[in-house]
Amino acid sequence: MVTKFNIAERLALRLKEARKSKGLNLEALSNLSGVSRSMLSQIERGESSPTVATLWNLTRALQVDFAGLLDEGDTEGTIKEIMRASRTPSIDSQGEGCQIHILSPPDQAGMLEVYEITFSANGKLISEPHRQGCVEHMSVLEGTLKVIAGDEEAELFMGDTIRYAADCPHSIHANASPAKALLLVYNS
Amino acid sequence: MVTKFNIAERLALRLKEARKSKGLNLEALSNLSGVSRSMLSQIERGESSPTVATLWNLTRALQVDFAGLLDEGDTEGTIKEIMRASRTPSIDSQGEGCQIHILSPPDQAGMLEVYEITFSANGKLISEPHRQGCVEHMSVLEGTLKVIAGDEEAELFMGDTIRYAADCPHSIHANASPAKALLLVYNS
DNA sequence: TTAAGTATTCCATTATATTGGATTAATATC
DNA sequence: GATATTAATCCAATATAATGGAATACTTAA
Structure with a gap:
């Protein structure tokens, strides 16, 4: 998972996939995003590492989440992916006495993130505001x-x-006993 | 070249924050990330929109999530709805020895459904094919x-x-002991 | 206040991302 | 097959990201 490797290539695949799944050609995407055809072509072939500005425009045009773009991917087949417990991304900090497991698939995200949160007694999870319109469930x-x-x-x-x-x-607070919760975060 | 300004600024704040919270100076971060001091300075002042390559290096060095870097946030919010356990919609049938609770909010129906499924010993849930392209998680x-x-x-x-x-x-099958699962159904 | 040390910003140079138009490749239509 | 149409890549020109070192600002100590 420590893929330092050629993020340009990974990005390339993701973006091309996203574009085609929307039935767009380079010119159409160019119009939507304001990024030139040529640039798009280069990016999709991993020959250029776009600036955040252009990448941002692309994500908006393609309606994909910035986050998922660089995460690990999958391909076809019925069973797409199995993520064993030990490799499930988790976060420990951010609150005291709570452990967060990220259950949502890395790519499909944007719309939704899913967490399983395990609180120890008196544990708590304190969160800064997320983006505008964000709803938690x-x-x-x-x-x-x-x-x-x-x-x-x-x-x-x-x-x-x-x-x-x-x-x-x-914020979410446990009382004197441990607790477990499922958290869905809808990004607008 | 429209949105460049905003995003660069948001990024600037986040990165600077992250760096300082780790007690790093520009040189230290430069060594860690391989990005030059000067570049870091420019980025943190919103005078440059880094390439994904450099941004990637920065996120690794700062151990921040790529996703969070571009989030914005503030304004007010309130509790929209509380659905007590007794009133949570549930389904019993469709399989043997499994009980399904529908957790997804009503307005999201169609796109995404979220279920908590409780299996008793040897319980199972057998499903017909859903719509084309549907993915379960x-x-x-x-x-x-x-x-x-x-x-x-x-x-x-x-x-x-x-x-x-x-x-x-x-289908999903429990073995000799009970089990519990979270099921996300993406209707893409 | 000065001086020394560190942190950040400025500046000239280099590398490369980005663009518009020309070229090639692919696809359809007759 | 040839031709029209569309889609993707190549190429020269430009803008800007990225670098290394010099200059400035910012602390701390004496």
Whole structure:
């Protein structure tokens, strides 16, 4: 996974894939994105490493997420990918006493990210505002959790589900016992 | 060349923040990332829009996520909805020994559905092919599960995640012990 | 205040990303 | 087959990203 290798190539594949899946040709994409045909051609052949500016325009035009563009990929077949527990990306920090597993597929993202969050007793996850219009959707799998979003808060029990705007400071708190939650983050 | 300004500035802030939070100066980061001090300086002042190559090196050096770099965020938000466990829509049939809870919010229906599936011992969920291009994404929350999709099959343990085409007959099987899974259905 | 040390910015140079138009390749239509 | 049409690549010109070292700003110490 430590692919330092030729990110230009990976990008190339992703972008070309995205373009074709939308049935666009170079010129059409050029018009949509404001990036020249020539540049697109070079980028798609890995002969150029675009600037963030152009890359940004491309992601907007193709409606793909910036994030997924550089992550590992997959191809065809029925079973596309198996990600073993040990290799599931996880985050430890950002809060105290909580461990976050990223369940959502790396590429398809943009729209949605899925996390499984395991809280130890009194654990908490404090989040900065996400992007405008972002909505989080949390289901309590085990235990009890308190959600604070903006200036509101709510107590949730096992099986409960809450939906709240996440474009403001928000946090999730466990009480004296451990808990587990499923978190869906919809990016607009 | 329209949006160049905004994105460069957002990036600038994020990167500078990240660098300082790690207590690095430009030279230190330069050594870590292989990007020259001067370039770093320009980038952090929004005077340059780095190429993906250099940006990639920076994200690696700073251990920040590529995704988060371009997020924006602020404004207000509130809790939209709380759905108590007792009222969470559920399905019992369709398989034997499995109970399905629909977690996805109503407005997202069609594009994406999210289910929490609880299998009792030897429970199974057998599904007809969905729409063309449909992809399912399953994470094992508890226990062990076997997935059969088309003519392939895979054994999955707690924490594992699998992604497979669902436009063919597919099924999920628990073994002698109960299990729990999270299922995302993308209708692309 | 001066001086010494460090961190950042400026500047000239080089490398390369980006563009518009010309060239080639691919695809269809007669 | 030839021709028209469209799509992708090549090529020269330009803009700008990237670099290394010099100059400036910014601290800290005496």
